[in-house]
Amino acid sequence: MPNLALAFAAFVLTTAALGLVRVARGPTRADRMMAAQLFGSALASVLLVLSWGLDQPTLIDVALVFAALAPVTIVAFVQRAWW
Amino acid sequence: MVTWVAAALIAAGGAFFTAGLVGLLRFPDVYARIHAVTKADTLGLGLVALGVALVQPSPVHSARVLLVWILAALASGAAGHLLCRAAWLEEVEAGKRDTS
Numbered sequence: 001m002p003n004l005a006l007a008f009a010a011f012v013l014t015t016a017a018l019g020l021v022r023v024a025r026g027p028t029r030a031d032r033m034m035a036a037q038l039f040g041s042a043l044a045s046v047l048l049v050l051s052w053g054l055d056q057p058t059l060i061d062v063a064l065v066f067a068a069l070a071p072v073t074i075v076a077f078v079q080r081a082w083w
Numbered sequence: 084m085v086t087w088v089a090a091a092l093i094a095a096g097g098a099f100f101t102a103g104l105v106g107l108l109r110f111p112d113v114y115a116r117i118h119a120v121t122k123a124d125t126l127g128l129g130l131v132a133l134g135v136a137l138v139q140p141s142p143v144h145s146a147r148v149l150l151v152w153i154l155a156a157l158a159s160g161a162a163g164h165l166l167c168r169a170a171w172l173e174e175v176e177a178g179k180r181d182t183s
Contacts, residue, residue, distance in 0.1 A: 004090065012097055015104045028113050028173075030166045034120045037162055038107060041124040041155055042100055045131040048148060049093055052135050060147050067128075067151045071158035078165045 005053020009046045016042035033077050040070040085137055092134030099127035113170050117163050124159035128152060 019035040019042075026032060044066040051059035103123020110116045132152035136145040 008093060008097060012100050015097075015100045019104055019107055022107050022116070028170060030113050030170045031107075031116060033166060034117055035107060037159065038100075038103055038120050038123060041128045041159065044151060044155060045096060045100070045128045048131055048135045048151065052089075052138055057144060060144070060151065063151050064147065064154070067154040067158065070155070071162055074158075074162035074165055078169045 002053045005049050008049050008053075012042045012046050029077075029081070033074060037070060037074060040066060040073075044070075089134040089137045092130050092137070096127045096130035096134065099123050099130060103127060114167055117166055117170075121159050121163035125156050128155045 016039045019038045022035040023032045044063045047059045047063035047066065051057055051063070100123050103120050106119020106122070107116050110119055129152050132148050132155075136148040136152075139145040139148060
């Protein structure tokens with residue numbers, strides 16, 4: 001099971017990393033922010049799967065923190081950086 | 084048996100992340116791309132969380148995993164709306180393929 005979990009983690013992280021192409025190309029700032037958000041939720045799912053595969057229940061709490069902090073970046077961006 | 088159901092759900096979640104990536108890279112304008120990524124957030128992370136919640140040792144652990152899902156679903160819906168609204172107020176044009 002650890003191998004399957006690690007394979008899933010590698011796959012999803014590759015997906016998120018390819019999303020960085022959109023960060024580089026833009027063209028609007030919302031596009032760049034969306035890629036960052038995709039990265040955040042991909043990381044949360046990787047942490048959930050690793051908590052199962054590596055038998056580390058604590059990682060669920062880390063994923064919880066990720067999920068809780070993700071909207072803060074978007075709200076701060078919309079409030080402060082766009083205009 | 085439960086393990087295989089969980090693995091299938093997690094694999095389906097991975098497929099949704101891939102779909103979100105393809106949408107993010109290929110869709111023509113900013114609103115379509117926001118739509119694609121929000122879908123990947125909600126369904127991709129949702130399916131993964133459901134799969135992981137199935138194999139937890141106790142209901143309390145499952146509830147914690149599902150809490151991640153609830154938080155992420157609320158967050159991605161709100162974030163998608165906020166970004167769309169900001170783009171609209173900035174008068175980014177919809178339905179036209181932008182330069183990149």
